[in-house]
Amino acid sequence: MSTIKYCMLGNNIVTRLFPKRTYSWLKHQQLYSVENWLKLPTRYKCYKRSHHVNQSSHQHISQYGLQHHRATTVTWQTSIPLQHRGFSLSTYKQKIRDDNHTPGQESLGKEDEEEDYYIDDSEIDELFQHQMPMVGEGDHRIFIVHPDVKWGSRKQYLTTANLMMEEAVGLVNTLQNWSVIDKVILSTKTPEKKMIFGKGNFQTLTERIRGTPGITAVFVNVERLSPASEKEFEEAWRVKVFDRYSVVLHIFRCNARTKEAKLQVSLAEIPMLRSRLRNEVANLDQQGGGSRCIMGSGETLMEVQQRVLQERKLKICSALEHLRRKRHLLRSQRKHRDFPIVSVMGYTNCGKTTLIKALTGDAALQPRDQLFATLDVTVHAGTLPSHMTVLYVDTIGFLSQLPHQLIDSFSATLEDVIHSDLIVHVRDISHPETVNQKENVLNVLRNLQIPDRLLSSIVEVHNKIDLVDSYEPSEPNSLPISALRGQGLEELKIVVEEAIVKSTGKQVLTLPVDLSSSQLSWLYKEATVQEVDVNPDEGSAVVKVIISAAAYGRYRKMFELGKGLLREYGAFGSGRVRPN
Ligand SMILES: Nc1nc2c(ncn2[C@@H]2O[C@H](COP(=O)(O)OP(=O)(O)OP(=O)(O)O)[C@@H](O)[C@H]2O)c(=O)[nH]1
């Protein structure tokens, strides 16, 4: 039995404050929605009305007929149903298995950090839904401001302000029910300063924003606004203010379908929640209360909420680690089957998914004219001209000027790329920014520490040539294609095959096979059989295969060595096999 205090913090977070001793045991039950809290039996429920609980929360609680208590100490008894303690059944069962405990006899003081945390679908959904959408829900009518840096280290050399603005408009239009009301490019000399723009420019901008009816938010097209700038702008413009990070995260949020994507979005949102929290607490401080300790817990509001976020982060990381290990297993299984892996990468919307669909005929793939349509790494089998099966990996698209935190949290999904045998870099050659996009993709790849062997063997594909009038190849070693129209795909397959053979060390061999043995079926299983030329009179065949050095070593051990079976095929030259 232990003492736990329940407390309302802010509008929609209920957290538990408990003695440090029990804390580590309870570390997985972090955020409590009001709804969860309300499900607790009344006798365990109380809250303190203080300046941290605003009027609307108070009304929200009152409408459930709860009493307003001053006291906040509740006795936690092990008879509280599990779901009311915030554990999912699976976690709880795991816990009991790990600690060899029987339910109801937990030793709360025991140091029992779980290394890995299994999180089921409903928990992920709850976590994902529960986390406040960073940019608010519903429609937005946006005013876009693009600060154009004329010189200095922040100047963009490969692009223009107009193109950057176009991309910002594209980002907004990707979101359903979001629209651009007005936009402006303003030059700035001091992008790093809080106000970004000079005094005069800022005043004109503020007047224009305030004078435009219907605006619900301003999108300042910079990588990341500091919390202080965001606050200043919101106060001046009296609407929400977003930067690239928040807009892109919102797109990710809207497109996240799978467990992993949802977890990664939730993780990427944490730095934003942190800075928002800092702003909120600064506001409270101004009203004289943010840094006061809560109910004798020894922690301030800021500390409690920071801790809650930190715990949430650990929980997500742990769950991602769990998925990563699972993927690692799948990857080693794939490797075991010896299928070469081709990662298809490129700037967002360049046509990666369309290309893989065209190469594999996989109807499940859904290309969309939308930025960040693909958020997960998915794998699709295709066949090369020699009948070799390859696995194409569809990946998340890149975007210029994205903060690293975001890429970091998605780099887990890009791990598959590091383990692939070849990278195909798809470029939208019809895009006015195609050169800048290429630079960006290569930079991100370098930062992701993709091995040199992969970077130096990239196959570059110029996609969407159907949109370019009389396309002329502008760069050597690039392959012109139209994934949508199916142009250039056979040529691409040949190039991919050559590159795969080179990068995997696979060889094309012609092997004589005794049909009465299991040689042929073994080869079908472990290698890629291209041609079988049967000699019925002799009960043998000549088989052309693509085979890895390791598989060939196994083959020789099993079927050739010591048998002298193939000596009669001396016509193939040096011994028993003839490299093609
Ligand atoms: N005209 C033309 N359109 C293409 C071609 N390839 C792709 N598209 C279109 O480009 C848009 C984006 O295609 P996707 O395959 O979803 O692009 P992606 O690179 O997977 O995009 P993300 O997953 O969002 O990064 C879709 O509307 C496609 O129909 C092409 O060769 N020609």
Ligand SMILES: [Mg+2]
């Ligand atoms: Mg895609």
